[in-house]
Structure formats: C-alpha cells, structure tokens
Amino acid sequence: MCSLENTLQKELSDLAEQGLTRTLRVLNTPCSPRIRMGRQKYLAFASNDYLGLATHPDLTRALAEGASAWGCGSGAAHLLNGHLRPHAMLEEALATFTGFARCLTFSSGYLANLAVTPTLITRRADEIFADRLNHASLIDAVRLSRARQHRYPHGDLATLARLLSASQAKTKMILTDAVFSMDGDIAPLADLFELAERFDAWLVVDDAHGFGVLGERGAGSLSHCGLPPHARIVLMATLGKAAGIGGAFVAASETVIEYLINRARSFIFTTAQPPALATAALASLRLIAESAERRAHLHDLIRQLRTSLCELPWPLLASETPIQSLLTGDNQTTLRLSESLKKRGIWVPAIRPPTVPPGMARLRISLSAAHTEKEVARLIEALQEIAGEIG
Template structure:
C-alpha cells in the first residue's frame, strides 16, 4: 500500500506475525450463558456478567418502561439538561450502597478513571500505580501530567519507597480485583501506607462490586474499609450490575470537585435515562439476591477443584476470574480456538493486555452457569490441554 498509511499496513502485518492480531466475533444472540456465533450455540465463559443480570426480566422491564417515559437518548450532558430525576436517584442509591456521602455517574469506567485523575492532579503532584492496573487507570495517570510511578504488583514495600520520595499531592491507584489475574489488591495494607504517607487512595473495583462480599460491597466490604480508608471508589455498572456505565463515590468535596473539574464528565452526553433506570432495578437485585454470589462462589470452587485434579495450573485467584497461564500467544490462540470448536467461548488474552510471556485463557463464571457447564468445560480442557 502506497501513501500516508503504508506504515500502518506494515504494523498490522507485524501484529499478525506475532499472533497478537485482535479480531471481533459477531454475537448473533442476547448475552447470556449461551451465545450464538456463526449459527453455532456456544457456552460462554468469557463474559463479565458475573451475576447474570444483563437479561434479568426486572432489569429489562425497567429499561423498557423508562424508554417509554423518557425516550432513548439523554439529550445532553449532565450539566446542561441531561441529568434526569432517574440519574439523580441512582446516584443517591449507589452512595447508600457503597456507604459514601455521594456518587457521580460517568458514561464509562474509562472516562471515570481519566476524569478523576486529571481533575485531582497536576504537574506538581505524583501518582503511583500498581504495575498490573487496567489500561484506563494507567492512561488516567499519564494524562494527569503528574509524576508517574508504577510499583511492583501488590508490593506495599515498593510503594512505600516511592511515596517517601514524592512531594506535592500524592495519589495511590489500584484495581480492586485485577481483571486479567483475578487476584485481590492488598487494600488494607495500601490504605495503611497511604494514610501514613498522607496520600489519597483510589480503588477501581469494577470486578468486585456486586460480586465480592456478603452484601456485594466488593473489595472494600471484604476488607472492612470505609470512606476514610479509601477516599476514592470507582465502580462500573456493566459487570456485576449487568447494565452499562460507571460511577465514582466519595466525600461531598470529592464529588463537587469532579463536577466542576472532570472534563470527561463535563463534556460528554449523559448516560441514557433508561440505562440508569435499569441499573436501579439491578442494584436492588444485587442487594436482595445474595444467592447469586453464593452460587458464583460454589461454581468457581468446583472449577478450581476439578482443574487441580486435571493437573491444570491456575493463577492464584479467589474471584470468578480464573485464568490459565499458557505462556506464548500462539498457544493461547490455539487453545481458545480448540475450545471454540468444542463448543466453548473462552478468550485468549495476549500482550499488551498482559505482560510478555504470560498469555492466558481467561475463564469467567456467571451465576447463570450450572455445575454441568463447569464439568463440561473441565472435560474439554482436560482433552485439549493434554493433547
């Protein structure tokens, strides 16, 4: 290819040669335990709909009713005329659910993370991030203009050294449940060292809220941490809650600061009102139906036990995310394709999403799976991995 994009074609070919090329599978059905692709029905083991709420009748009904009353689009940004009574009610309910003064809706988790860090930090400040943080957290820290340091994964001692050398405002940022590994951040120790060094602590609990803890309060409930321990909490709505969007929860001062200064909040159209209505319904299910978390935990434990019997090496995870590290990208893709042929949808996760040499199969569970699904997946893995 000639012209200004010639080098892009070369880059794409290089990506292909390294087995890192990304492609999309076209889903021909609704989201759920079973999905249709190319006319085939597969058991889905790569969704983040952990509690199985994306197709729940009460959530769907709330969405439809709100569309009839409020229409499809929100019409504008929150600060113009897009902030409806439904948005406001959801924010108040999320604040109560997380035990915080206030909550603020964002259109996506990516926008929430960028908005928080660019609003709170400038060049005189410093931000410290776990090496395995989600891309949106890393991008938020880099976009803030603050001095940017990455500490060794879950290594509080490494973080402490960096904090002691810093000046200005200091923000420590971590995932709660790490999305590609499934392990938990040591939030109790991170909170302790952040307080000791007069730093803020921000936790992105996208994969914990609704899923972890007896009440679904996520990693903060798991560790028994309050707003004073973790001043900034970000949560997404498209995973445990089964809908779409995100929120930040914290003090009155934090939320008002974000309303005034977070560009990704100020300069974008508000979440559709119907999505907020659906989320209010799903939030009630998260609170009331603890059996979903119990079942999810039971299925995860069944898989871990079966994987151990098969001699499969799982990464250390106590969450519904159960990765099998296989090393090379070519191997990960080949195993994912073999599982697809056997009737299972399991993603191959490759660099740059994960570090070089740590490509993996990322297996995730839903409360809508049953024991038979787990056993069938184990049978398929046993045959494919030992081929």
C-alpha cells in the same frame, strides 16, 4: 491503497505474525453463557456478567419503562440540560449502597477513571503510585494527569512504602484495581489504606470487577476487605459488569464529588447517559442486594473449577473471584488452546499482549452465576482432554 494505508497494513501484518491480531466477533444471541456466533453455538466463559443479570426480566422491564417515561437520549451534558431525575435517583441510591457521602455517574468506567486521576492530580510535581497490573483506563488516566508516576510491582507493599516515604510530593495518590481484571486477585485494600493514611495520599480504587460480586450484599471489594468509606478513598465501579447494564460511578466525599462536577473534563464535556439506563441500574442495585444466592452459587462454581484445574500443565493464577486465568505463556499456544476449545463448542478468549505483559498470555475463564455446575464440568473435561492430547 494510499501510502498511509500501506503503513497500517504493514503493522497489521506484523501483529498477525506475532499472533496479536484482534478480531471482532458478532454474537447472534444476548449476553449469556449460551451464545451463537455465526450459526455455531458455544458455551461461553467470556463475559463479565458475573451475576447473570444482563438479561434479567426486571432489568429489561425497568429499561423499557425508563425509556417510555424519560425517552431515549438525555439530550445534553449533565451540567447543561442532561441531568434528569433518574440520574439523580441513581446517584442517591449508589451513595446509600456504597456508604459514601455522594456519587456521580458516568457513561462508562473508562470515562469515570479519566475523570478522577487527572482531576485530583494536576501538577507535574504531584506523584502517583500505581500497581503495575492496573487496568488500561487507569494507565491512560495517569498519562492525562501529567504527574510523575511510580509503577510498583504487583501487590508489593514494601516497595510501595519505600517509594512513598522517599516522595517529596505535596499531593500523592495510590491507584489500584480492586480486583485485577486479568489475574482476578484482590488488592490488599486495607494495607493500601494504611499506607495512604501514613503518607497522606489519596487511595483511588477501581472496583469494576468486585462491585456486585464481593462484600456484604455485593457492595464490593472495600466491604470484602473490611474497609469502610473514608474521605481519602475515591471508589470507581462500573455498572456494565455484575450490574448487567452499562455506565459507571464514582463514590467519594461531598467535596471530591463537587470538585469533579466542576473540573472533571470527561464528566463535563460529554452527553449524560440515557436516563433509561439509570432507571435500569436502579433496579439492578435492588437485585444485587438480594442476590446472596447468586453469589453463593458463583463461589461454588469458582471452587469447583479451581479444585479440578490444579493439575493441568498450565498454572491457574491464585484468585478467589470469577476471573480465573490459566497462564499459558506464549501467544501461539494460547491461540491454539482457545481454538481447540472452540472446536469443542466452548468459547474462552485468548488474552495476549498488550492486555497482559509479553510472555504472560492466558486463557481468561470468566465465570457467571448464570453457568451451571454441569457447564463448568464440561469446560473442565475439555481442558483436561486437550492437556492429555498435548502432554
């Protein structure tokens, strides 16, 4: 082993000592609540396939037909030769669905977030106001922008207002997850918009976990919060979670989208996503709009879980979304709990730093419309049993 590798090995051992090692697990089954890892079957509460669409026959058919008609790869970046008819059709459909003037698609939400913030905020004199619990891709986007950043305590509107009023920056941006990916709570979007208006700031909203799940016909968190599209709002959402496909989009005013097309490096310098994914995403949009029953079932499961888990020794974080986190605190306890569930045939990942702040490790239970009431009851029973053994 060379000395460079030795350094890495030492760091990996340190991670292991702190219970922070991350391991890749191979699933031998498609994305579903019923999975197989190795030969072992598990009931999984781990995916973001909130509506259970990832294996829906309408989507697999649309993907296959899309590949037949349009081939596999797009062959180039959007601005060269890679912007095919399905991409354009998806962007139009997304604009109609979200109510924004125009949309732009990306290969992933990570890339979409890297496109928005560093493109709209470029000067060191500009200022970004970001919720402390924002997703890693928003944090990285801020780093790329080079602007001064203020991280306000999670959901703390009073501090945010104070920071904004003290700011002399010409261009300001409020940056927030709509549904926080590890806590599951919903940002106070209407209040954030009011502050954005008052202090003349952009409001950039990452709705990765709200799109398809919340709001009218699954339109997302803005609709859930009664906030109509507006020129100062830039919305990002992924198509790899509730939509069941992959990729992402930014919805905004005509001017913002035109500006991103001309300036956003993570849009310009990457190959356009395979056109068949756009074809499948179009089919997914239709399904999302028609999925009122799936959403109602999902919300019933959320209620079922919350009513039964409130008496466990670990606090269940306040959340009305499919992301339900049991705050277990330290890494080793969380790993042990996850392992105990695994022994009972249930898979709930242990979320540890740096994904969450130190001391805030948790079991992140992720519900899907594809779960049954019986399956949620099985999870509840297992957690109660483990709590009984520990207590």
